[in-house]
Amino acid sequence: MTALSLHPTGPPRSAPVRKKKAIRGGDRLSATFMLAGVAIALIWANLPGDTYEHFWEIPLGVSIDQMSWTFTLHALVNEGLMTLFFFLVGLEVKRELTIGQLTDRSRAVVPIAAAVAGLIVPAAIFILFNLSDGDAGAWGVVISTDTAFLLGALALIGPTFSARLRTFLLTLAVVDDIGALLVIGLFYNSGLNLLPFVIAVALMVLTALVRFLPVGRGFAYAVLGAALWGAVFLSGVHPTLAGVAVALLIPVFPPRRSDVERAAQLTQAFRESPSPGYAAAVTRSLRDSISINERIDTGWRPYISYGVLPLFALANAGVPIDGATLRDALMSPVAWGIVAGLVLGKFIGITGATWLVRQTGWGQLAPGLSLHRVAGGAALSGIGFTISLFLVPIAISDPHTQDLARVAVLAASVIAFGFGWAIISIGDRIAPPHPVGFKLARPVDPHRDHIRGPMDAPYEIVEYGDFECPFCSRATGSVDAVRDYFGERVRWVWRHLPLDQPHPHAQEAAQAAEAAGMQGKFFEMAVTLFAHQKKLERDDLFAYAADLGLDTEKFAEDFGSPKVDHHIQDDRLDAEIMDLNTTPTFFLNGRRHIGPYDSASLIRALEAGPAREIHVHKKPDASASGAAEPPVTKKD
Template identity: 35%
Template structure:
């Protein structure tokens, strides 16, 4: 619960100017808006007179390290293998939090979104397979399975109070389960040959991080160093390196070292100490007692939080406003209308991806919900079938994860371009359709 009626400290003129921008960047729809802008920029750039510079940029080799320890990859792979590992790390933190205290923490809460997410993964993959099971695009069955939560929640935010809060929670939980499924699919089905020693090294380091967690090590530097080595080991093992991000997230401590009672007592005592040290004309720069009390309050406030909370809160803006837009800029550029002479037939890839996302997602999610509603005997939270149809359509916004899996599935550029174009088209249609369905619902009586 938010603390209200707090006396605010004086704002500088620059703070007053920047406040609207700060509120903008805190809104739920911002991440989706920035992703859209990045994707549009990539599409325009890739189909402009400067298209050659777009494609050559992401093919530019970038080397880190020296000699045998050097990693040399095109810039596109640094984005997809490196930056996206940080994205998956934050996803892992969200998954861990949801299972510990969130919407997946109890069986009753978890059943509906888990079954809906499974339906929303199986049906799209099945639809894709119907069109491609014996074709050149058979390996792309995982592409239409994912949901882009940033876009989906961004659209829900635009609908405001017309959408019940329970539906937002449901869609978030579905997307979290979707992410778990995507990670498993990537690890099990989009992995090259396995280098056993590297995999064993990664596993050993994860055990070290887990032991550090249990031993009470809470400094982010410890986990950052181990995480970097785990990422390199997983990258060298043949398993996709982004899996390292999720696995490392599970080792991050989720316990406080200062419970609520101890925090309240200590904070009260420190506030009294700070207040008693105040003298007319005094400044924290010259009053050592005030300064000491402030530092002590900062320490106990940090100990009252969990490292998982601090990392998730601190890294989410980096992921939402930098990493994902860079990923979209690097991956959404598709040369439209180019000559396909001599290329493989990609029509079934396009059909499979488009129908999987636009039809398969809502059909799978809604059928799973209807089945559970019939078993349980009522719609949850006062919601109706139309609410879940709208949510199912928003689940068809694949974008980030779908583009990511497409890049893993296809090395052939024509096949990859066909998949990307269908992802962008189907995600746009699903987003618009989901918005219109939910927009047509009557406002709640208490709004």
């Protein structure tokens, strides 16, 4: 890759800034579109005449031979298009359970407990308000948080260093979605018809087997998904759950090194000899290197966020608001139960469960995430817009009571937003948040760290990785390309972060590299380990030492020595202080890099970032373990 191809005209923006702004911008835009739908619906519903109600009750029909189905435009949105929304929810649930936040049970225990309490407490409060009126069965209206509005509200508030809170709320929202889906399926169905239900189960089995098809998987998922929707509809279960079922049966997996390397090889072949055959092969290889779960989510999410959800808001938020309606709402136990359940129930349940789990020691918040921020997020979780409005006509039969419930949902969402904003703003003034892991915790030490490049280089890359990680830089070549680009102007520093759960051989591979480093061949061993990532058993490691010409007896002694173990553990502790939990993680000029870590992105981020302090060391007379003169610090 040439140098000219790496840089756009003008100074580039760093990857972390771009990514954070893109996330906040997407959240805000989605919330803005939904708010626009709400505003239009309210204005339309309060115009003279009943055009709003008449429009959404327009009948539509489908006929095939002697069979026909009739439904309204409102049903098309709520039972048809909203299936796509629940499909995306299912994809996210599957991804988080398989490769996301919910795979680390120790880190997920707090948001999981908080989400469960955030489901139970609001329902209990609603039931208390409606025990004597016969509407207690509508408790499902208050249990769920609107993820899109929640993240949009957080982006609008814009607190500093909000990434931890956003991750916590996302994890909580996934568990919240699981609970809401179970509630809809178990408590809000019209009775089970056995034959269509059996057909639905058979279709789900066929859907699970689609992953084994050599071609046409996308088409097969679409056809079986449509058939499953019909079977679920006829079985008496709400048909939107068909979207969830299909999503949970679609496989998800992290990118595999072999697939990525295959794509790179085909891309190189296409570059050298452009042809339609190579172009098609490159397209297929790139597609297959990412799971279909993530491809569908990325491709469909904009249409759902900016199309389906605003349309749903337009179709469901329109309620006539006049003096009589407001008076009835103020006197309605259903309305008060909804407001109290969403605003107070979510706040009390989530905040209380978080505090309790921390006090008992069952779980801990992520570093840098304070309880007042969790309380602010809990208050924002009272925005229950989408699922709440979705369940109103299902859980409540009386049309007038439905209108009162919609008014209460809208009021609760506004109150929850203001409540959350106040808690976060006041809390941040009293206890200002500080970034965690933004700066490198321990400066580079030339007498303990493994460094390639001159110590007085103006650019520095510190990489935390493990030798079994398929995407650490020596495997993908990104750092090699950066070093080729900068030459003597960059130094690369390797530090260990063995991820024991996904990479069971990473710890001993790190020990082997350190033991080889005791004989001056750390980087030679590192290259060997990356080249043989599928063969990292202890016998393999000792064979590599022999191939490198090391003293095998000394290697064996150093392999299990306290010095080697302490070096790796020190790197692990540094990573824990900075809350690092993925590999590779890069620090560029002492600041954590967030975003893509391909060579072009690293180069742009290095050149766009602030200058680092340069430590010029006198070269020691003896080995690296000997004494050295104190460093002289200067600004680049």
